[in-house]
Amino acid sequence: MKPIKLASLPTIKRLPSYLHVVEAAAKEGRAFISGTVIAEELELEPIQVRKDLAITGIIGKPRIGFPVGELIEAINAFLHWNQVHNAIIVGAGHLGSALMGYAEFPRHGLHIIAAFDANPEKIGRTINDVPIYGIDELTNQIRGTVVDLAVLTVPSAYAQETTDLLVGCGIKAIWNFTNVKIKAPEDVVVQKEDLSSGYAVLSVKMRVLSDPHFAALQHHTATTGTR
Amino acid sequence: MKPIKLASLPTIKRLPSYLHVVEAAAKEGRAFISGTVIAEELELEPIQVRKDLAITGIIGKPRIGFPVGELIEAINAFLHWNQVHNAIIVGAGHLGSALMGYAEFPRHGLHIIAAFDANPEKIGRTINDVPIYGIDELTNQIRGTVVDLAVLTVPSAYAQETTDLLVGCGIKAIWNFTNVKIKAPEDVVVQKEDLSSGYAVLSVKMRVLSDPHFAALQHHTATTGTR
Numbered sequence: 112m113k114p115i116k117l118a119s120l121p122t123i124k125r126l127p128s129y130l131h132v133v134e135a136a137a138k139e140g141r142a143f144i145s146g147t148v149i150a151e152e153l154e155l156e157p158i159q160v161r162k163d164l165a166i167t168g169i170i171g172k173p174r175i176g177f178p179v180g181e182l183i184e185a186i187n188a189f190l191h192w193n194q195v196h197n198a199i200i201v202g203a204g205h206l207g208s209a210l211m212g213y214a215e216f217p218r219h220g221l222h223i224i225a226a227f228d229a230n231p232e233k234i235g236r237t238i239n240d241v242p243i244y245g246i247d248e249l250t251n252q253i254r255g256t257v258v259d260l261a262v263l264t265v266p267s268a269y270a271q272e273t274t275d276l277l278v279g280c281g282i283k284a285i286w287n288f289t290n291v292k293i294k295a296p297e298d299v300v301v302q303k304e305d306l307s308s309g310y311a312v313l314s315v316k317m318r319v320l321s322d323p324h325f326a327a328l329q330h331h332t333a334t335t336g337t338r
Numbered sequence: 339m340k341p342i343k344l345a346s347l348p349t350i351k352r353l354p355s356y357l358h359v360v361e362a363a364a365k366e367g368r369a370f371i372s373g374t375v376i377a378e379e380l381e382l383e384p385i386q387v388r389k390d391l392a393i394t395g396i397i398g399k400p401r402i403g404f405p406v407g408e409l410i411e412a413i414n415a416f417l418h419w420n421q422v423h424n425a426i427i428v429g430a431g432h433l434g435s436a437l438m439g440y441a442e443f444p445r446h447g448l449h450i451i452a453a454f455d456a457n458p459e460k461i462g463r464t465i466n467d468v469p470i471y472g473i474d475e476l477t478n479q480i481r482g483t484v485v486d487l488a489v490l491t492v493p494s495a496y497a498q499e500t501t502d503l504l505v506g507c508g509i510k511a512i513w514n515f516t517n518v519k520i521k522a523p524e525d526v527v528v529q530k531e532d533l534s535s536g537y538a539v540l541s542v543k544m545r546v547l548s549d550p551h552f553a554a555l556q557h558h559t560a561t562t563g564t565r
Contacts, residue, residue, distance in 0.1 A: 121348055123542050127534035131517075190541045205436035212432065214494075215517055215534050219541075260540065267441075284544050286536070290358075290442055300547050302540035306531070307354035307442050309513065313487065313529035314417045314446075315350050317511050320527050 122163045123190075127219075128153050129164065130186045137179045145176035192219040197258050198286075201273055202265035203228035203243050206288055210262055212239040223262070225252060246273075250280050260284035260300075267291045349390045350417075354446075355380055356391065357413045364406045372403035419446045424485050425513075428500055429492035430455035430470050433515055437489055439466040450489070452479060473500075477507055487511035487527075494518045 117123065132152045136144040146164075150157040161171060167185035171177040187193040200207045203226040210216070211223055226243045228234060234245045244252050261282045265273045270291035277285060284300040287293055295301050319325050344350065359379045363371040373391075377384040388398060394412035398404040414420040425443075427434045430453045437443070438450055453470045455461060461472045471479050488509045492500045497518035504512060511527040514520055522528050546552050 117539070117542060117546070120539065123538050124535040127532060127538050190538050191545050192541060196541075196544075205432045205439065209432035209436055210533075213533065216537070219534065219537060221537065259544065283547065284540060286540055298547070300540065300543040302536055302543060304533070304536045305354060306437075306440065307446065308351040309529055309531045310443070310446060310448065311350050311354050311417050312344070312347065313511060313513055313527065314419060314423075315344060316527040316529060317423075317486065318418050319344070320510065320525070 119163075119166055122166055125153070125155075125163055126167075126186050126190060129160075130183065133177070133179055133182050133186070137183060141179055143172075143176040144179055144182075146171050148176070190219070194220055196221050196260060197256065198223050198260045198262055199249075199253065199258055200226040200241070200262045200264060201228075201246070201249075201277065202226075202263065202269075203230075203233050203238060204264060204266075207262070207264035208238045210264065210288075211241045224256070224258070227252075246276075249276060253280060258282060260286060262286045262288065263293070264288045346390075346393055349393055352380070352382075352390055353394075353413050353417060356387075357410065360404070360406055360409050360413070364410060368406055370399075370403040371406055371409075373398050375403070417446075421447055422449055423447050423487060424483065425450050425487045425489055426476075426480065426485055427453040427468070427489045427491060428455075428473070428476075428504065429453075429490065429496075430457075430460050430465065431491060431493075434489070434491035435465045437491065437515075438468045451483070451485070454479075473503075476503060480507060485509060487513060489513045489515065490520070491515045 129149065132149050133144060146157045146160045149155075150160045153160075164171070164177065164182065167182070167189045169177060169182050169185045184193070198221055200210060200223055203211075207226060207228075211226060216223065223241050226238065226241050227246045227249050228243055229246045231245075233243050236243050258280075261277045261284070263270060263273060263277075263285055267289040270287070270289040270293050274285060274293040274295055278295055278299055283298065285293070285295060285302070287301055287303045290305070292303065293301060315325075356376065359376050360371060373384045373387045376382075377387045380387070391398070391404065391409065394409070394416045396404060396409050396412045411420070425448055427437060427450055430438075434453060434455075438453060443450065450468050453465065453468050454473045454476050455470055456473045458472075460470050463470050485507075488504045488511070490497060490500060490504075490512055494516040497514070497516040497520050501512060501514075501520040501522055505522055505526055510525065512520070512522060512529070514528055514530045517532070519530065520528060542552075
């Protein structure tokens with residue numbers, strides 16, 4: 112893929128957690144939520160919250176806060192989560208199976224319509240109502256169906272050849288859960304998921320806990336203001 | 339947990355991908371790698387790479403770049419990934435099982451020594467050589483063993499009660515894969531993993547691909563310079 116240089120990548124990554132907090136406020140029947148309350152809930156600075164949410168076009172009102180209903184709509188519209196995205200899962204192992212049952216996805220418009228695997232024991236079964244087909248049936252199965260993205264959960268050794276197969280079938284977006292940096296044409300969007308990132312943050316937090324003077328706590332604060 | 343205000347959170351999240359690139363260079367027998375090469379590989383700006391890596395104490399040399407061996411050591415030392423962390427997995431469903439087989443973890447010092455589940459059909463079995471015990475055996479099984487962290491992969495409905503159980507057993511770090519914001523005492527580190535973040539980025543990239551003029555591409559660039 113030709114790299115898409117997304118401005119505001121950290122903001123985009125935080126949008127789902129904003130959505131989560133604001134949806135909880137909506138459930139409680141609240142019409143407005145203040146930036147300060149959102150900030151406390153997510154352990155961010157209020158100024159960061161206001162800057163982040165501005166990307167959706169919603170500006171909070173002084174002393175009142177953000178309109179809950181409008182903000183939910185605006186975040187969903189920004190992310191296109193108010194539209195249905197049909198997805199297939201390629202690789203129905205443990206991770207693929209876990210994703211088939213991930214309750215958040217349907218709420219964000221992500222509908223997993225089929226899974227594909229090479230293991231004959233899995234083919235023909237369903238996991239969380241998702242039917243599993245043979246990987247060699249992929250081209251035929253998705254013909255005539257709009258598939259917006261493919262979730263790649265095959266063993267890493269098969270990552271590239273499976274990518275080539277998906278690209279050949281006209282798939283334009285791949286969510287890559289393997290640890291291989293896959294190659295795809297410029298008009299195909301690739302997003303790599305890396306669990307090691309979260310583990311790195313946890314590792315540093317554990318280090319801070321055991322040694323409160325560990326430099327990471329203060330380092331760079333003055334220059335970047337991130338946390 | 340009392341929020342740990344980590345400076346340089348985005349930097350810390352990027353460290354694993356730097357490690358990945360630099361380890362690949364080491365495998366190719368290279369002694370140095372330039373910041374520009376790292377930047378291209380990871381689709382970052384070279385200035386960002388230099389700023390990020392400075393947190394490890396390693397500074398690149400003009401025209402030569404970063405010393406590969408030293409940089410690998412420095413990143414691992416910064417993250418404490420040069421030490422063994424014993425972990426247990428609580429919830430041996432699909433996600434827990436996937437994590438038991440995640441090849442990156444042992445390479446980063448994360449050793450999963452046991453898993454716990456409430457399902458009698460799973461108890462007594464092993465998954466990827468990890469033994470599965472009953473959740474009611476937790477206290478007894480980990481007594482006398484140093485457990486550095488617990489990976490929480492139970493159904494969300496059981497997230498808080500399982501957290502309370504883990505805290506009661508003296509666990510000081512919890513990697514939370516449920517979609518519940520769990521409560522834990524101040525001296526317990528909690529890191530919440532949210533797959534929706536990656537999906538949000540993918541969603542915006544898909545939107546950009548279908549509409550190259552979509553504002554996210556340029557928005558905020560001048561002020562934040564992030565991507």
